[in-house]
Amino acid sequence: MNRYAARADEFVIAETLKQKLLRALQRTIGNIQEFWRLYRKNHLAVIGGAVVLIFISLAILAPYVTSHDPEAPNFRAIRRPPVWSKEGSWTYPLGTDHLGRDIWARIIYGARISLFIGFVVVGFATMIGVALGLISGYYGGRIDAVIQRVIDTLLAFPYLILATALVGVLGPGLRNIVLALLYKEWVYPCRVVRGEVLAAKEQEYVEAARTVGASSRHVMFKEILPNVLASTVVVSTLRVGSVILMEASLSFLGLGVEPPTPAWGSMVAEGRRFINTEWWISTLPGLAIFLTVLGINLMGEGLRDALDPKLRE
């Protein structure tokens, strides 16, 4: 008898668990559908998202999209024009540069650097910024004052100047570029999160959690954090575009990843000498930067409308 009862209990527990999971899944799908319904309304955001997705796919699938080596010079095919001009051919769809390297191959391999730096820097910056923003906004007082003065100080330095000086001192290379950009980047999510936390602290749900004796950590991470997540996602998305522009500027100034690794900014810089005659060498990589950043910014605006109606103008 007891054995059967235990079995029955197990069965009931398993069933409720299953139902709970199912409901959670349905809720998630519902949320995603709701999000997509709102996001889809903004046509430009959909186009922007598509552009970004295309660049990400190209970057990942680069070896399958082109058979050219992006770094190996080919002196028999120097400064060939793109396919749409009279002397162009499909062998080099976007032409070749001054060392005979395929520009299409260099652009899609270059996407790896730009996107990697954009997402990694913003990812780490968001983690640091959210943590410090929560602490700063929640505890206030002296720790808040210290963090805010550090932010004020960092904001006083023009981003590009600080990044240039830091890379100049640390030396070029992927890791140092990430560090140099991270040095200031965390400030942006931190400020947003702090502001949101200050607003959330006044809300009833936080008050309620505190009244029933929830710990600071619980209130910060379980109550406040989920509510500031939406604006953090929006701001971080928009920041990815800015960081990609920063990296491109650094590599344009000769402080990016070391050649011959393709990076969009340095491609523009290398092609500058030929701007009068072979305009495509520097114009096309520049166009890649522009389209990627525009796509990300359009996406950010769409996310803002879909996730956080109160952020709208």
Place this chain on the structure above:
Amino acid sequence: MDKILQRLLQTIPVLIGISLIVFSLMHLAPGDPVEIMLGEVGYVSQEDIELIRAELGLDRPLPQQYFSFVAGILRGDWGTSLRARVSVKELILERLPATIELTFAAIVVSLIIGIPAGVLSAVRRYSWLDKLGTLVALVGISMPQFWLGLTLILVFSVGLHLLPGGVRLAFDIPAPPTVTGLLLVDSILAGDWAAFWGALRHLALPALTLGAPMSALTMRVTRSSMLEVIRQDYVTFAKAKGVKELSVVIKHALRNALIPIVTVVALNMGSLLGGNMIVERIFSWPGLGQLVVDSIRTYDYPVVQVAVMVYALTYVAMNLIADLLYMRLNPRVRI
């Protein structure tokens, strides 16, 4: 008065922070900064290294180095360039006017483009004009500045031969005698109109490149600030009185919308100053930004330190002025 004093006091920790960051720049270098600096030269004896180390004060303990660095800055002794062997102050003062002229021109460009576009967008809200304006602004923010500069050169200099694509003044026009270092001002002072026209033409493309992202921003702020004001009672009242639309927009609405515009423009000076580096490089503009890049390339750390500091201090000063202006213009503000 209290507020102003409080605001002034707030800048003190920031100034200390700036000095700390600038000071630490030289010490962030992996390995010995002197050896890195001399690495390019080739053969260097240990004695030379010690000599330069002593000259830079690197043989003393860190806190002592920091205090003498700050004391030097305050005294006006900004050190000596390792490459040019002249004082850093001289180098920077020589480059500063070109950068100031370019920056001001860019601000003017961004206001000339941004404010009318923003007003138009706000007045015709949700029209195709407004949507187009918003899209153009987004394009302006998304475009890499060096690419915009090169494209402008390609179109206006190489293609159409309309505007020069580099340097401050053509080589065949004699520069006016230097008074302020700002070519436009100097040529007016000298009554030299050929030089004035030449300098203005040379300024056009760099100023447009530098001002483009800023005009996008100015446009967006103007739009939202105008939308805020248009809803106010006094604007409705003016309209009801039968005042002409143009007059309502300019006299009643724009005047009041200007306060946040001024603030945002001043607050975003940072990105404008940062963009200098790129624009000066593309247009061979002999300013501070070029000096920073060149000095970084040659490991001329004393120049880098002071130049970076000048940028940061300019930003702090602009910020302070904007805040004080804001407080003065808008008595409702409590900072």
